[in-house]
Amino acid sequence: MKASVIRKSHFNAAHRLHNRKWSEEKNQEVFGLCNNANYHGHNYELEVKLTGEIDPETGYVYDMKLLANLIKMEIEERFDHKNLNLDVPDFIDLIPSAENISVVIYDILRQKIESEFDLSIKLWETPRNCVEYPAKI
Amino acid sequence: MKASVIRKSHFNAAHRLHNRKWSEEKNQEVFGLCNNANYHGHNYELEVKLTGEIDPETGYVYDMKLLANLIKMEIEERFDHKNLNLDVPDFIDLIPSAENISVVIYDILRQKIESEFDLSIKLWETPRNCVEYPAKI
Amino acid sequence: MKASVIRKSHFNAAHRLHNRKWSEEKNQEVFGLCNNANYHGHNYELEVKLTGEIDPETGYVYDMKLLANLIKMEIEERFDHKNLNLDVPDFIDLIPSAENISVVIYDILRQKIESEFDLSIKLWETPRNCVEYPAKI
Amino acid sequence: MKASVIRKSHFNAAHRLHNRKWSEEKNQEVFGLCNNANYHGHNYELEVKLTGEIDPETGYVYDMKLLANLIKMEIEERFDHKNLNLDVPDFIDLIPSAENISVVIYDILRQKIESEFDLSIKLWETPRNCVEYPAKI
Amino acid sequence: MKASVIRKSHFNAAHRLHNRKWSEEKNQEVFGLCNNANYHGHNYELEVKLTGEIDPETGYVYDMKLLANLIKMEIEERFDHKNLNLDVPDFIDLIPSAENISVVIYDILRQKIESEFDLSIKLWETPRNCVEYPAKI
Amino acid sequence: MKASVIRKSHFNAAHRLHNRKWSEEKNQEVFGLCNNANYHGHNYELEVKLTGEIDPETGYVYDMKLLANLIKMEIEERFDHKNLNLDVPDFIDLIPSAENISVVIYDILRQKIESEFDLSIKLWETPRNCVEYPAKI
Numbered sequence: 001m002k003a004s005v006i007r008k009s010h011f012n013a014a015h016r017l018h019n020r021k022w023s024e025e026k027n028q029e030v031f032g033l034c035n036n037a038n039y040h041g042h043n044y045e046l047e048v049k050l051t052g053e054i055d056p057e058t059g060y061v062y063d064m065k066l067l068a069n070l071i072k073m074e075i076e077e078r079f080d081h082k083n084l085n086l087d088v089p090d091f092i093d094l095i096p097s098a099e100n101i102s103v104v105i106y107d108i109l110r111q112k113i114e115s116e117f118d119l120s121i122k123l124w125e126t127p128r129n130c131v132e133y134p135a136k137i
Numbered sequence: 138m139k140a141s142v143i144r145k146s147h148f149n150a151a152h153r154l155h156n157r158k159w160s161e162e163k164n165q166e167v168f169g170l171c172n173n174a175n176y177h178g179h180n181y182e183l184e185v186k187l188t189g190e191i192d193p194e195t196g197y198v199y200d201m202k203l204l205a206n207l208i209k210m211e212i213e214e215r216f217d218h219k220n221l222n223l224d225v226p227d228f229i230d231l232i233p234s235a236e237n238i239s240v241v242i243y244d245i246l247r248q249k250i251e252s253e254f255d256l257s258i259k260l261w262e263t264p265r266n267c268v269e270y271p272a273k274i
Numbered sequence: 275m276k277a278s279v280i281r282k283s284h285f286n287a288a289h290r291l292h293n294r295k296w297s298e299e300k301n302q303e304v305f306g307l308c309n310n311a312n313y314h315g316h317n318y319e320l321e322v323k324l325t326g327e328i329d330p331e332t333g334y335v336y337d338m339k340l341l342a343n344l345i346k347m348e349i350e351e352r353f354d355h356k357n358l359n360l361d362v363p364d365f366i367d368l369i370p371s372a373e374n375i376s377v378v379i380y381d382i383l384r385q386k387i388e389s390e391f392d393l394s395i396k397l398w399e400t401p402r403n404c405v406e407y408p409a410k411i
Numbered sequence: 412m413k414a415s416v417i418r419k420s421h422f423n424a425a426h427r428l429h430n431r432k433w434s435e436e437k438n439q440e441v442f443g444l445c446n447n448a449n450y451h452g453h454n455y456e457l458e459v460k461l462t463g464e465i466d467p468e469t470g471y472v473y474d475m476k477l478l479a480n481l482i483k484m485e486i487e488e489r490f491d492h493k494n495l496n497l498d499v500p501d502f503i504d505l506i507p508s509a510e511n512i513s514v515v516i517y518d519i520l521r522q523k524i525e526s527e528f529d530l531s532i533k534l535w536e537t538p539r540n541c542v543e544y545p546a547k548i
Numbered sequence: 549m550k551a552s553v554i555r556k557s558h559f560n561a562a563h564r565l566h567n568r569k570w571s572e573e574k575n576q577e578v579f580g581l582c583n584n585a586n587y588h589g590h591n592y593e594l595e596v597k598l599t600g601e602i603d604p605e606t607g608y609v610y611d612m613k614l615l616a617n618l619i620k621m622e623i624e625e626r627f628d629h630k631n632l633n634l635d636v637p638d639f640i641d642l643i644p645s646a647e648n649i650s651v652v653i654y655d656i657l658r659q660k661i662e663s664e665f666d667l668s669i670k671l672w673e674t675p676r677n678c679v680e681y682p683a684k685i
Numbered sequence: 686m687k688a689s690v691i692r693k694s695h696f697n698a699a700h701r702l703h704n705r706k707w708s709e710e711k712n713q714e715v716f717g718l719c720n721n722a723n724y725h726g727h728n729y730e731l732e733v734k735l736t737g738e739i740d741p742e743t744g745y746v747y748d749m750k751l752l753a754n755l756i757k758m759e760i761e762e763r764f765d766h767k768n769l770n771l772d773v774p775d776f777i778d779l780i781p782s783a784e785n786i787s788v789v790i791y792d793i794l795r796q797k798i799e800s801e802f803d804l805s806i807k808l809w810e811t812p813r814n815c816v817e818y819p820a821k822i
Contacts, residue, residue, distance in 0.1 A: 049547075
């Protein structure tokens with residue numbers, strides 16, 4: 001009997017969308033305000049979803065205290081109150097778009113969560129813009 | 138590497154649920170308050186989801202500025218501050234239920250968004266009632 | 275020992291902003307899209323606040339079940355799934371702006387709530403537009 | 412032409428997570444604060460999703476007034492303002508974790524909703540913790 | 549130059565509304581479902597507001613990290629995952645209505661926050677019911 | 686007959702809390718993570734409240750389309766997708782705390798809004814931290 005559990009968390013970060021292989025003109029044309037050389041920022045709202053069997057001994061798919069703690073240690077500590085471009089090594093060669101941030105979060109958590117659990121990420125960059133990874137059709 | 142991106146937007150409209158082939162009694166029985174001949178209205182909250190490959194050059198599945206603008210031009214301009222039954226030709230012969238509004242929005246946007254992107258619609262008619270189209274099992 | 279209690283409720287209605295003493299041009303200039311002759315509509319979110327002494331016997335300022343029922347009988351029954359301009363007599367000679375709707379709600383409830391309780395109204399017409407009556411500086 | 416419709420509702424309940432086959436030490440270790448012998452409680456936010464064909468006569472997948480009433484009769488009446496462990500027979504031998512509450516709600520509603528409709532449950536136990544049943548990968 | 553700062557926090561608790569000086573009939577008549585002898589519960593959302601001068605050296609009215617920590621130590625530790633009637637001594641002789649919980653929280657924090665800061669409490673017991681203490685007219 | 690009207694809007698920005706007159710140690714001690722030299726950021730949610738007489742000709746305290754446009758021109762254009770410390774001259778000698786941002790927004794809008802209207806600002810820096818200016822006791 002499988003169910004999915006979702007844990008929401010939160011981090012605040014600065015970023016800039018900029019492709020170093022492009023001219024400034026092309027960056028401005030593609031990324032517009034998001035290309036501001038001095039950075040801007042967001043309150044990111046993160047949802048981490050795990051899917052697995054409900055353990056009949058606990059009634060849990062996964063202990064939410066452990067999941068909350070895992071997100072705190074692996075994601076919030078790394079991203080919260082940071083400049084994603086400058087402070088987070090994952091984005092040295094990767095544009096910190098919401099899509100790429102979601103992939104990075106997925107890859108970090110995938111290594112920490114047992115493979116019997118399916119994992120997916122939903123990341124709200126603003127109250128109106130959101131990414132799901134892997135894709136949900 | 139596929140991800141989904143979601144853009145939320147908003148429009149306010151009046152509507153009435155009424156089947157012209159039915160008697161007034163049957164309309165009242167089926168649609169109740171929603172059959173009010175003078176209309177009532179809602180703040181519709183719309184989520185448009187696109188699924189596709191993350192472009193390694195931009196980190197984007199789809200440029201959210203373009204998606205926001207497309208929704209503004211094609212949906213908000215057509216539906217916002219309108220009477221769906223009287224002002225929107227799509228509903229001349231179609232009851233503007235939340236289900237049918239979702240289908241109409243899907244059909245409009247499907248023609249404007251390249252076929253390589255999967256498209257789906259989520260429409261909140263009130264904070265408690267919502268439709269997803271196509272169906273999500 | 276005084277406290278304030280707030281009860282939220284909800285109604286959906288159609289309306290039109292239109293001043294019958296003005297020309298169509300002036301109505302269009304002042305009210306724009308809100309002047310649509312066919313109406314548009316909103317999900318109104320209402321907050322009713324009462325202030326009074328905490329009753330030591332009950333721990334209540336006011337029984338919230340009674341307040342919820344009063345709002346249901348006096349406000350929701352009158353406004354929900356209605357066309358404010360056509361179906362609600364209070365707006366025969368009064369433009370149903372969010373400000374005036376708030377005044378009408380206040381006047382209705384003021385007659386039903388004992389004078390020892392201070393009363394105020396907060397009405398969200400959209401998630402971004404709201405009115406408080408009486409004024410809160 | 413299939414769509415999904417979602418109805419949100421709400422109930423408040425007390426519960427305790429406790430496995431009677433375990434020692435008090437093990438219960439404390441696994442369930443921590445949730446094992447409080449005197450119970451704690453939550454405002455549960457429930458989303459019920461039905462998937463089916465859009466009826467061309469009504470524009471409905473399912474009459475949302477009927478769905479709201481079904482949830483009220485079958486779920487809210489049974490769970491609202493109750494102690495899940497003591498007042499709800501389903502949890503005599505089942506730990507009332509959010510996962511198990513979701514399964515119980517699903518099983519109750521599955522019997523009341525015609526089999527042509529797919530059914531799923533989403534239950535928020537807190538604003539940060541949520542379950543989906545059946546699992547959504 | 550004075551400003552107000554607000555910090556939101558959260559706790560989950562069980563409670564029961566019951567006046568020991570009354571008969572069971574009167575308790576049932578006044579408190580209804582809230583009188584359930586086995587308790588029910590809520591996710592309480594708490595807003596603590598402090599008003600004072602903006603310190604020109606820090607730009608702060610009050611260090612929000614300190615305020616968050618104070619709320620955690622003094623309120624969340626005392627109330628979260630507790631039965632308010634049984635586990636919290638403040639409610640031995642006081643009905644744990646939202647009004648009285650607000651007064652208790654105010655009294656606890658008032659002793660910990662310097663008197664130069666004005667203090668007020670807003671407590672949501674459900675998404676639809678809320679108390680402000682002291683009263684806000 | 687006076688009422689208050691509230692308009693919500695939104696901007697995203699990077700900032701850093703840092704007092705140039707202090708040592709790095711003192712900055713770190715007081716501002717902690719908020720002192721990150723590379724900046725972090727937020728989705729700021731802004732509420733602008735105007736209080737005045739309800740105009741009997743329009744039913745308006747203030748035309749919300751004009752207020753929305755004023756906020757867009759004067760606040761969003763200046764702050765959105767900016768680094769408050771580097772891109773906004775108001776913060777050259779002023780720490781961009783939420784309190785000081787609120788004062789700056791108030792001062793800008795106060796010059797653009799006729800003196801017959803009372804003005805106040807509410808600014809959410811995160812979903813849990815908020816400022817009101819002028820102070821609301």
